[in-house]
Amino acid sequence: xxxxxxxxxxxxxxxxxxxxxxxxxxxxxxxxxxxxxxxxxxxxxxxxxxxxxxxxxxxxxxxxxxxxxxxxxxxxxxxxxxxxxxxxxxxxxxxxxxxxxxxxxxxxxxxxxxxxxxxxxxxxxxxxxxxxxxxxxxxxxxxxxxxxxxxxxxxxxxxxxxxxxxxxxxxxxxxxxxxxxxxxxxxxxxxxxxxxxxxxxxxxxxxxxxxxxxxxxxxxxxxxxxxxxxxxxxxxxxxxxxxxxxxxxxxxxxxxxxxxxxxxxxxxxxxxxxxxxxxxxxxxxxxxxxxxxxxxxxxxxxxxxxxxxxxxxxxxxxxxxxxxxxxxxxxxxxxxxxxxxxxxxxxxxxxxxxxxxxxxxxxxxxxxxxxxxxxxxxxxxxx
Amino acid sequence: xxxxxxxxxxxxxxxxxxxxxxxxxxxxxxxxxxxxxxxxxxxxxxxxxxxxxxxxxxxxxxxxxxxxxxxxxxxxxxxxxxxxxxxxxxxxxxxxxxxxxxxxxxxxxxxxxxxxxxxxxxxxxxxxxxxxxxxxxxxxxxxxxxxxxxxxxxxxxxxxxxxxxxxxxxxxxxxxxxxxxxxxxxxxxxxxxxxxxxxxxxxxxxxxxxxxxxxxxxxxxxxxxxxxxxxxxxxxxxxxxxxxxxxxxxxxxxxxxxxxxxxxxxxxxxxxxxxxxxxxxxxxxxxxxxxxxxxxxxxxxxxxxxxxxxxxxxxxxxxxxxxxxxxxxxxxxxxxxxxxxxxxxxxxxxxxxxxxxxxxxxxxxxxxxxxxxxxxxxxxxxx
Numbered sequence: 001x002x003x004x005x006x007x008x009x010x011x012x013x014x015x016x017x018x019x020x021x022x023x024x025x026x027x028x029x030x031x032x033x034x035x036x037x038x039x040x041x042x043x044x045x046x047x048x049x050x051x052x053x054x055x056x057x058x059x060x061x062x063x064x065x066x067x068x069x070x071x072x073x074x075x076x077x078x079x080x081x082x083x084x085x086x087x088x089x090x091x092x093x094x095x096x097x098x099x100x101x102x103x104x105x106x107x108x109x110x111x112x113x114x115x116x117x118x119x120x121x122x123x124x125x126x127x128x129x130x131x132x133x134x135x136x137x138x139x140x141x142x143x144x145x146x147x148x149x150x151x152x153x154x155x156x157x158x159x160x161x162x163x164x165x166x167x168x169x170x171x172x173x174x175x176x177x178x179x180x181x182x183x184x185x186x187x188x189x190x191x192x193x194x195x196x197x198x199x200x201x202x203x204x205x206x207x208x209x210x211x212x213x214x215x216x217x218x219x220x221x222x223x224x225x226x227x228x229x230x231x232x233x234x235x236x237x238x239x240x241x242x243x244x245x246x247x248x249x250x251x252x253x254x255x256x257x258x259x260x261x262x263x264x265x266x267x268x269x270x271x272x273x274x275x276x277x278x279x280x281x282x283x284x285x286x287x288x289x290x291x292x293x294x295x296x297x298x299x300x301x302x303x304x305x306x307x308x309x310x311x312x313x314x315x316x317x318x319x320x321x322x323x324x325x326x327x328x329x330x331x332x333x334x335x336x337x338x339x340x341x342x343x344x345x346x347x348x349x350x351x352x353x354x355x356x357x358x359x360x361x362x363x364x365x366x367x368x369x370x371x372x373x374x375x376x377x378x379x380x381x382x383x
Numbered sequence: 384x385x386x387x388x389x390x391x392x393x394x395x396x397x398x399x400x401x402x403x404x405x406x407x408x409x410x411x412x413x414x415x416x417x418x419x420x421x422x423x424x425x426x427x428x429x430x431x432x433x434x435x436x437x438x439x440x441x442x443x444x445x446x447x448x449x450x451x452x453x454x455x456x457x458x459x460x461x462x463x464x465x466x467x468x469x470x471x472x473x474x475x476x477x478x479x480x481x482x483x484x485x486x487x488x489x490x491x492x493x494x495x496x497x498x499x500x501x502x503x504x505x506x507x508x509x510x511x512x513x514x515x516x517x518x519x520x521x522x523x524x525x526x527x528x529x530x531x532x533x534x535x536x537x538x539x540x541x542x543x544x545x546x547x548x549x550x551x552x553x554x555x556x557x558x559x560x561x562x563x564x565x566x567x568x569x570x571x572x573x574x575x576x577x578x579x580x581x582x583x584x585x586x587x588x589x590x591x592x593x594x595x596x597x598x599x600x601x602x603x604x605x606x607x608x609x610x611x612x613x614x615x616x617x618x619x620x621x622x623x624x625x626x627x628x629x630x631x632x633x634x635x636x637x638x639x640x641x642x643x644x645x646x647x648x649x650x651x652x653x654x655x656x657x658x659x660x661x662x663x664x665x666x667x668x669x670x671x672x673x674x675x676x677x678x679x680x681x682x683x684x685x686x687x688x689x690x691x692x693x694x695x696x697x698x699x700x701x702x703x704x705x706x707x708x709x710x711x712x713x714x715x716x717x718x719x720x721x722x723x724x725x726x727x728x729x730x731x732x733x734x735x736x737x738x739x740x741x742x743x744x745x746x747x748x749x750x751x752x753x754x755x756x757x758x759x760x761x762x763x764x765x766x
Contacts, residue, residue, distance in 0.1 A: 004409030012410050012627055023628065024403050026387030027395050027580070029706050060582050061444050061605065064623040068605040096604040191624060197410070199443050199582050199626025221479040222444065222451040240447040241574060243582025243626065244395055245406065323412050 006322045008352050010140045010169055010298040010339035012191040012198045015249070019196055022252035023245045030244055036236040038251060043232070045254035046202055049194070050171065050186060051262060052178035054204040057228045058250065060243040063168035063189030065223065066201030067096045070164055070185050072220035073213045074132060077101030081132045082123055082161070084115035088141035088328045093134055093166050100219060105130070114144045114293035117151040124159045131212075132162040132184075138170035141328040143300025143337060144293040145174060150181045157182055162209060168192060168201075172257065173269040173297035173341055184209040190246065193269065193297060195342030196253040199246045268383060269296050272344045275379040279353040282375030283360070284367050288335050299338045300327070307363045309333045315362060320355035346380040389705045391735050393523045393552055393681040393722035395574040395581045398632075402579055405635035406628045413627055419619040421634060426615070428637035429585055432555060432577070433569060434645060435562035437587040440611045441633065443626040446551035446572030449584030450479045452606035453547055453568050456596045457515060460484030464515045465506055465544070467498035471524035471711045476517055476549050483602060488513070497527045497676035500534040507542045514595075515545040515567075521553035524711040526683025526720060527676040528557060533564045540565055545592060551575060551584075555640065556652040556680035556724055567592040573629065576652065576680060578725030579636040582629045651766060652679050655727045658762040662736040665758030666743070667750050671718050682721040683710070690746045692716045698745060703738035729763040 007014050028034040046056040059065055075081055081102045083094040086109030098104045107123050109115045115135065124130055133156035138145045146152065149165070156163040162184045167176055171186070172193030178186045184206040191198035205213070205225060218224040227239040257265050273296035277287070280301055288300035303309050309326045313336060316322045325337040338352060353372045361369055390397050411417040429439040442448055458464055464485045466477040469492030481487045490506050492498045498518065507513055516539035521528045529535065532548070539546040545567045550559055554569070555576030561569045567589040574581035588596070588608060601607040610622040640648050656679035660670070663684055671683035686692050692709045696719060699705045708720040721735060736755045744752055 005411065007410045007412065009412055011624065012413065015410055020407050024407055027390045027398055028388065029390065029392055029708075030395065030581070031708070032700070032706060061448065062623040062625070065444065065448075065605045068603065071604070092604070099602060099604045189624070197626065197628045198413070198624045199629060219482060220451065221454070221475070221482045222448045240445040241394065241572070241581045242445070243580065243629065245580045246582060246626065246629075317415070323415060325412075325414070 003321060005317070006348065006351055008322055008324050008338050008348065010325055010337055011189070011341060013195060013339060013342035015197055016195055016256065016343055018256060019249050019253045023197065023249040025248045028244060030241055031237055038247060039236050039238070042247060042251050042254065045258060048258055049254060049262065050178040050204050051176070051180065052204055054178065054206045055229065057203050057205070057225065058242070058247065059201040059203060059223065060199065060240070060246070061201050062198060063187065063201050064092065066168065066187035066189065066203050067093055067166055069201070069203055069220070069223035069225065070187060071096040071100045071102070072223055073218045073225045074162065074164070074185065074209070074216060075100070075102040076216050078103055079131045080105060080127060080129055081134055082107055082120070082127065082130050083134045084109045084120065086111055086113065086115070086142065086144065087139040089139055089166065090136045093136055097134065112142050112144060112288050113290045114139070114146040115148070115152065117148040117155060120152045121155050124155060124161070130159060130161050132164055134164035134166065137165050137167045137176065138174065138295050138297060140169045140298050141331070142288055143295045143298045144289040145170065145295040147292055153181050153183060162212060170297050172265060174266060178204055190250055193341045194250065194253050194257065196250045197246060199243050200250055268344045269340060271379070271383045272340050272349050273297070275349050275376040275383070276338065276340060276353070278379055279372040279376035283357060283372040297339065297341050299340065300335045301338070302335055303333065304360070304365055307360065307365060309336045311363055312336055312359055315359035316355050320358065322352055322355040346383050349376055349380060386704060388700070389731065389734055391705055391707050391721050391731065393575070393708055393720055394572070394724060396578060396722060396725035398580055399578055399639065399726055401639060402632050402636045406580065406632040408631045411627060413624055414620055421630060422619050422621070425630060425634050425637065428641060431641055432637060432645065433587050434560040435587055437561065437589045438612065440586050440588070440608065441625070441630065442584040442586060442606065443582065443623070443629070444584050445581060446570065446584050447475065448606065449551065449570040449572065449586050450476055450549060452584070452586055452603070452608065453570060454479040454483045454485070455603035455606055456601045456608045457545065457547070457568065457592070457599060458483070458485040459599050461486055462514045463488060463510060463512055464517055465490055465503070465510065465513050466517045467492045467503065469494055469496065469498070469525065469527065470522040472522055472549070473519045476519055480517065495525050495527060495671050496673045497522070497529040498531070498535065500531045500538060503535045504538050507538060507544070513542060513544050515547055517547035517549065520548050520550045520559065521557065521678050521680055523552045523681050524714070525671055526678045526681045527672040528553065528678040530675055536564050536566060545595060553680050555648060557649060561587055573633055576724045577633065577636050577640065579633045580629060582626050583633055651727045652723060654762070654766045655723050655732050656680070656682070658732050658759040658766070659721065659723060659736070661762055662755040662759035666740060666755040680722065680724050682723065683718045684721070685718055686716065687743070687748055690743065690748060692719045694746055695719055695742055698742035699738050703741065705735055705738040729766050732759060732763060
């Protein structure tokens, strides 16, 4: 017997007991009085979490469903969209628009680095008539975050393009004032930095985005944003049966996050990230992402020579009950990845760091035991 | 203080405690060993519940997402599909295919009745080159079930058309041997007769359907069945993060249903339906659906003169904690609807019947109190 596993994945994450408890509230009518109270509150709190006055919608789907929603509502077939691609999720973002017929211009980004403002400006100069720029803010497959995001947004808007941000793995875990940064469509998911079980996607829609949607007419039934708006406005309901229990959970998670305050909630992720990076550096490990683009929510750590990621992950899971991720595709055994999302306290940090130290040690890694912790603990003083 | 509401809706339904408890099992890695055990078991059990050897997939979406999955995977733009339409959900089914460019031939069915084999045969004779026939098995908005379903399927297959069945509100609550009836694509959802919270859709795919999908190439990223098959076969995983907790819940619900046995599980719905119909008839009420097409899972009951459905539903909810549905669209105040789904025991029946009797009485309905129960109870002897 042991405690539940410590889920240090880049989603799903550990879910706080109060959120789990809320998920099991008795069933209600999704077209009745209780839902009419819940749904507007959920959407209002979502705006606070997104830091925007844009419309917000909660979809019953994974984050990829949120991306599909953007792709099927926004561009018309043949219209041009610029998508920086430097990893699996950038590819998926580009693919979603391609499936719906957009003319997708891939802006190739070196793996481990993030697109820069100059690269985007240059691409927009080269390409004519780009209707939208869609950026993965945090590329989970490589542990990189786009530090130039606000400037890229400005460049997009100056060029008359919509600014779409896939923030699935990062919203709540790093700076992203959706309103201030003029993000037209921002997508996130429940199971990352919002500390809620998986199954919900959130999508924000600016006034500019609405103009495009109304012109394009959604090419989807299930993700039709015009229907979502109509049902919200006329009935305080969703057009299709929502995952009621996950709505309960997200409602509770929002209350928890807003009690903490958005700045503090994000700040916890940043502080824990500093401690993690310092710990792994102290252990002599290196990171997959270039330094300026390192993610605060997903750490992609290079495997030391002669130790396989598979063995490390198995040791972590079986001996310590700590679950981390491997790499995607050809990075499968080259890196391991830790999610720093949602519940972020000194305990998650020290447990994960210690477990990695212990596991690597057993697998023959030459570092001195305790170096990781020695580097991490001083940085946890204000977490 | 009172007990939780009794949710007698046509979905979501009351969820058994063991299913709720399973939903709150500790989080796991959706790309790890625990999921690799869960997912194949879930799909195998789904086949037993669907009574088919076809492939089964579980999607993180509402039932409408399952319909969108069928529409975006199957027909090519311009290809003809015949859809009998006699209510809101028939319209939605037709719309989903229309959104993806199919040439949808609506076969108009009188509201309150269900399409017959002759109507479908006649339409297939009139229309040339119909690639698929898609039927709502149970039209929730009107409380009708297509009693000719197996014969309609035969006619479709004889004409070389795929046979698609939207069984969202009924699978598990009425006869539907998907294999024996040669249904190519059958869609259902978690929150109806499977007694699980909302948020999952299930889709079966026959060999004939695969041939069409492989030719058509899915025009969706999120619902791409070829990806779902690939990830299942190669990894025992879903391509995108699933609603893990709802998978736990559905897994438990399937075990519960299969312990009961499919025939007995369906039989309970039939027996309870008989008792309900008898009770309401005993109270002098009439039904919206024609007799031969009456649904066993959704009872659509005409409001007696001078009593509003809104008042009845409010009385039921506030005084008795029993939640029933009104009508859709222009039937909003003309009928009320009771879901007989999932947890079906004598207690649900007597509580609902008694609460309707009490509420109508208070609202001035002239019937004699107790007539409903008197008609229902003898029919509950073998439930």
